Amino acid sequence: xxxxxxxxxxxxxxxxxxxxxxxxxxxxxxxxxxxxxxxxxxxxxxxxxxxxxxxxxxxxxxxxxxxxxxxxxxxxxxxxxxxxxxxxxxxxxxxxxxxxxxxxxxxxxxxxxxxxxxxxxxxxxxxxxxxxxxxxxxxxxxxxxxxxxxxxxxxxxxxxxxxxxxxxxxxxxxxxxxxxxxxxxxxxxxxxxxxxxxxxx
Amino acid sequence: xxxxxxxxxxxxxxxxxxxxxxxxxxxxxxxxxxxxxxxxxxxxxxxxxxxxxxxxxxxxxxxxxxxxxxxxxxxxxxxxxxxxxxxxxxxxxxxxxxxxxxxxxxxxxxxxxxxxxxxxxxxxxxxxxxxxxxxxxxxxxxxxxxxxxxxxxxxxxxxxxxxxxxxxxxxxxxxxxxxxxxxxxxxxxxxxxxxxxxxxxxxxxxxxxxxxxxxxxxxxxxxxxxxxxxxxxxxxxxxxxxxxxxxxxxxxxxxxxxxxxxxxxxxxxxxxxxxxxxxxxxxxxxxxxxxxxxxxxxxxxxx
Numbered sequence: 001x002x003x004x005x006x007x008x009x010x011x012x013x014x015x016x017x018x019x020x021x022x023x024x025x026x027x028x029x030x031x032x033x034x035x036x037x038x039x040x041x042x043x044x045x046x047x048x049x050x051x052x053x054x055x056x057x058x059x060x061x062x063x064x065x066x067x068x069x070x071x072x073x074x075x076x077x078x079x080x081x082x083x084x085x086x087x088x089x090x091x092x093x094x095x096x097x098x099x100x101x102x103x104x105x106x107x108x109x110x111x112x113x114x115x116x117x118x119x120x121x122x123x124x125x126x127x128x129x130x131x132x133x134x135x136x137x138x139x140x141x142x143x144x145x146x147x148x149x150x151x152x153x154x155x156x157x158x159x160x161x162x163x164x165x166x167x168x169x170x171x172x173x174x175x176x177x178x179x180x181x182x183x184x185x186x187x188x189x190x191x192x193x194x195x196x197x198x199x200x201x
Numbered sequence: 202x203x204x205x206x207x208x209x210x211x212x213x214x215x216x217x218x219x220x221x222x223x224x225x226x227x228x229x230x231x232x233x234x235x236x237x238x239x240x241x242x243x244x245x246x247x248x249x250x251x252x253x254x255x256x257x258x259x260x261x262x263x264x265x266x267x268x269x270x271x272x273x274x275x276x277x278x279x280x281x282x283x284x285x286x287x288x289x290x291x292x293x294x295x296x297x298x299x300x301x302x303x304x305x306x307x308x309x310x311x312x313x314x315x316x317x318x319x320x321x322x323x324x325x326x327x328x329x330x331x332x333x334x335x336x337x338x339x340x341x342x343x344x345x346x347x348x349x350x351x352x353x354x355x356x357x358x359x360x361x362x363x364x365x366x367x368x369x370x371x372x373x374x375x376x377x378x379x380x381x382x383x384x385x386x387x388x389x390x391x392x393x394x395x396x397x398x399x400x401x402x403x404x405x406x407x408x409x410x411x412x413x414x415x416x417x418x419x420x421x422x423x424x425x426x427x428x429x430x431x432x433x434x435x436x437x438x439x440x441x442x443x444x445x446x447x448x449x450x451x452x453x454x455x456x457x458x459x460x461x462x463x464x465x466x467x468x469x470x471x472x473x474x475x476x477x478x479x480x481x482x483x484x485x486x487x488x489x490x491x492x493x494x495x496x497x498x499x500x501x502x503x504x
């Protein structure tokens with residue numbers, strides 16, 4: 001069992017609905033994005049094209065963040081999801097530096113107290129209840145939803161159906177079929193991290 | 202990866218693709234790496250000359266300077282003990298273990314000069330003496346090249362991901378050790394130590410030239426290995442960190458240091474020697490700091 005995601009770049013319109021859904025699901029404070037969509041302008045006027053690349057933790061099979069973590073706070077579940085144990089993290093930020101995709105964040109405690117609109121609203125208070133400051137944080141493929149048999153928040157909210165989530169080890173799963181048929185590529189494959197996120201073009 | 206002007210885009214945290222800086226490892230990590238390097242370097246040079254007081258100073262620089270800077274940097278310093286749990290894969294774990302071993306056996310090696318520990322004399326030629334010296338030296342070597350190993354072990358930042366970095370870091374550490382040893386001896390802290398200072402000064406010049414050579418080779422390699430490492434190298438030579446790197450790292454750390462060494466060689470003014478130490482150590486620190494700051498990640502769209 002290895003959870004993974006295929007992201008269809010032809011379908012993504014850069015609306016950032018996934019970004020908002022992720023923030024709503026995880027209650028991340030200002031400046032912390034477990035997923036986001038990067039815009040890229042290519043070419044020169046008048047031949048300019050704008051493309052979008054949604055990014056999130058790639059839950060790599062050979063994750064550099066896992067290797068460099070000195071405490072074992074970063075660990076891998078049997079289903080391939082890379083997690084951070086807040087109680088074990090010392091805040092050395094080695095994982096942040098080691099992630100070739102820069103998809104990890106360091107959560108200063110001040111952010112947890114600040115809130116989006118000055119002070120914490122009831123939603124933020126509830127969401128921040130179990131969050132620790134001064135630790136590394138990142139996307140967990142919404143493990144709390146996945147464990148209940150649901151898909152991650154970014155997947156169910158995508159208006160274009162650009163994100164497809166499933167078991168990469170099952171050749172009959174939709175995600176595996178799409179990767180096979182559309183020749184899905186892993187981001188920065190030359191870094192030898194074997195990401196579980198694939199881009200379809 | 203080009204932007205509309207045909208130049209590589211360097212971006213911050215905005216939602217656009219481009220080269221992004223690593224922003225977390227900065228001042229405190231640079232201070233920890235710098236103090237770890239010169240402390241371990243000073244200890245190693247002192248073991249060679251059996252200069253126990255200087256060895257103790259090196260040990261204190263590592264234990265309190267490097268250790269203190271690392272602790273200050275941690276988000277949860279009270280959990281620092283957990284850092285030793287993954288020596289199988291993490292260089293930070295290995296470095297922490299090496300630092301603990303170094304502090305213990307290094308202290309045993311130079312304990313006789315510590316007030317109250319005069320009874321703890323390490324007898325030369327005995328098995329115990331040899332074991333303590335060997336463990337202290339090996340762990341000091343690891344502490345000396347630790348920063349290079351930590352930085353080069355991750356594939357995320359191409360500018361750091363090279364075997365040249367530990368070599369360069371160790372040379373910087375050794376150079377710092379020699380510089381401090383010369384300074385301590387000139388200020389009379391060496392007591393009746395029989396050290397040929399002329400040879401030590403020649404070693405310092407040799408190490409400085411080797412340092413400069415390694416730096417040139419390093420930058421040449423970075424310019425030709427891939428676009429991301431080239432962007433980092435350009436940031437050092439032409440970008441926002443160029444004034445620090447060229448002014449502090451190259452001019453002060455190498456050229457001014459060499460000039461002051463020659464001035465000292467002919468005049469034997471102790472003030473010039475203090476200038477050598479200051480310029481050399483400042484250059485070492487600036488190079489380490491700017492190397493941390495110019496680490497950039499490869500953009501996703503770069504293929």
